[in-house]
Amino acid sequence: MTDAPSEWRPLHWTGESLVIVDQTALPDEERLVECRTIDDVAAAIREMRVRGAPAIGISAVAGLALAVQGAAREGGDWRRALSAGEALLASTRPTAADLFHGLQVARERVASAVDAAEAAHLLGQLVLELLDRQWAIDRALADYGAGLLRSGTRVLTHCNTGALGTGAFGTALGIIRRAYELGRLEHVWVTETRPRLQGARLTVWELRRSGIPHTLIVDGAAPFLLARGEVDAVLVGADRVAANGDVANKIGTLGLAVAAERFRVPFYVAAPLSTFDPETPDGNAIPIEERDPAEVLRVKGTWIAPADTPVRNPAFDVTPHWLVTALVTERGIIPAPDRRKIANFLAANGRGTSVEPGETGRDER
Ligand SMILES: CSC[C@@H](O)[C@@H](O)C(=O)COP(=O)(O)O
Numbered sequence: 416m417t418d419a420p421s422e423w424r425p426l427h428w429t430g431e432s433l434v435i436v437d438q439t440a441l442p443d444e445e446r447l448v449e450c451r452t453i454d455d456v457a458a459a460i461r462e463m464r465v466r467g468a469p470a471i472g473i474s475a476v477a478g479l480a481l482a483v484q485g486a487a488r489e490g491g492d493w494r495r496a497l498s499a500g501e502a503l504l505a506s507t508r509p510t511a512a513d514l515f516h517g518l519q520v521a522r523e524r525v526a527s528a529v530d531a532a533e534a535a536h537l538l539g540q541l542v543l544e545l546l547d548r549q550w551a552i553d554r555a556l557a558d559y560g561a562g563l564l565r566s567g568t569r570v571l572t573h574c575n576t577g578a579l580g581t582g583a584f585g586t587a588l589g590i591i592r593r594a595y596e597l598g599r600l601e602h603v604w605v606t607e608t609r610p611r612l613q614g615a616r617l618t619v620w621e622l623r624r625s626g627i628p629h630t631l632i633v634d635g636a637a638p639f640l641l642a643r644g645e646v647d648a649v650l651v652g653a654d655r656v657a658a659n660g661d662v663a664n665k666i667g668t669l670g671l672a673v674a675a676e677r678f679r680v681p682f683y684v685a686a687p688l689s690t691f692d693p694e695t696p697d698g699n700a701i702p703i704e705e706r707d708p709a710e711v712l713r714v715k716g717t718w719i720a721p722a723d724t725p726v727r728n729p730a731f732d733v734t735p736h737w738l739v740t741a742l743v744t745e746r747g748i749i750p751a752p753d754r755r756k757i758a759n760f761l762a763a764n765g766r767g768t769s770v771e772p773g774e775t776g777r778d779e780r
Contacts (some may be wrong), residue, residue, distance in 0.1 A: 426582035433477040435465045438579055442557040442620040455481040460507040464485040468654045468690050472513030473545045479521045480538035480762040487531035487576045509702045510663050510731045512692040520741040541743050546582055552687045554586035560590030560685055564599050568647045571604040574665035575617035576652035586685040587650040595627045602692040606637055610710040634667050638674035649675045655688035660736030660752030666729055681740040683776035688744055693761055706730050707761030709730020
């Protein structure tokens, strides 16, 4: 059950469709898009109309619900529709662990369904449950994270990790919101986050709505502000946390982590347990999505370089765990994360098995 029924939410399940706030239209327009089929959902994820790892995960489950509803209506084989749907969704944004976590939770939910109607009903219920649960997860994570920040903190954040990114309260931006509620936050530095400008377009939009003081900077300005002592903490989200604590997040995160360590500023990563992937041993094994070169060559439709310029456009980078001061989750904080601490933390919270002391550690610098 949500504790804030009147809170603005960017994802809405009608029972027959998923209605999303189109994140490609923000901040110019608060446009709603209704996804009525799994193809609509897959396209919305791929085109980043809905984005942010937890929001992608919940949307994927909604996509499966729509696929199974379709099979129920047309008398098709719902298990086949489910498998095809999983394959389609898995191909959309391969880095986000929450997507695969969502697919797995959905599969488990319908494992003993007797027919398409029952499976469709169970998946619809699951979408509503996940939306509610995400609110509780985000709020708990925000409380833990805000506990790390002392009064008067100036935070730097990257990309968008707010309500738009989770469908609820936000992860790193949720911590910022909570710290502000508690009177601990002085200022937020927002990196613009090339090429898709999630910081400039989305995080600024959310901070304005919440009345939180902020300043936008170009990505390249961040190390300078860290060097000048104008940042007390860097706070980012994650798309996947590997078993050893390496973190995939929006391209540019690694540079922030390196600069933060060099200038002795704590670097915190906020991620719900659904973003942890114990099956991925380390950062090298995380699949990194490469996106369309046009994202780099054009800004808001305007070409900024010749159209045939060679481009490399990785959407994410990997920060090694030894640059992470602490991981913040909804179940608590993992300081100086390493393989053993993460395995034990996940085991204590019902995922995976624990690791003995000394087996592996924070030794891979
Ligand atoms: C709560 S959102 C966490 C992450 O998904 C976020 O930090 C991020 O990198 C989003 O990337 P995006 O490509 O915009 O989906």
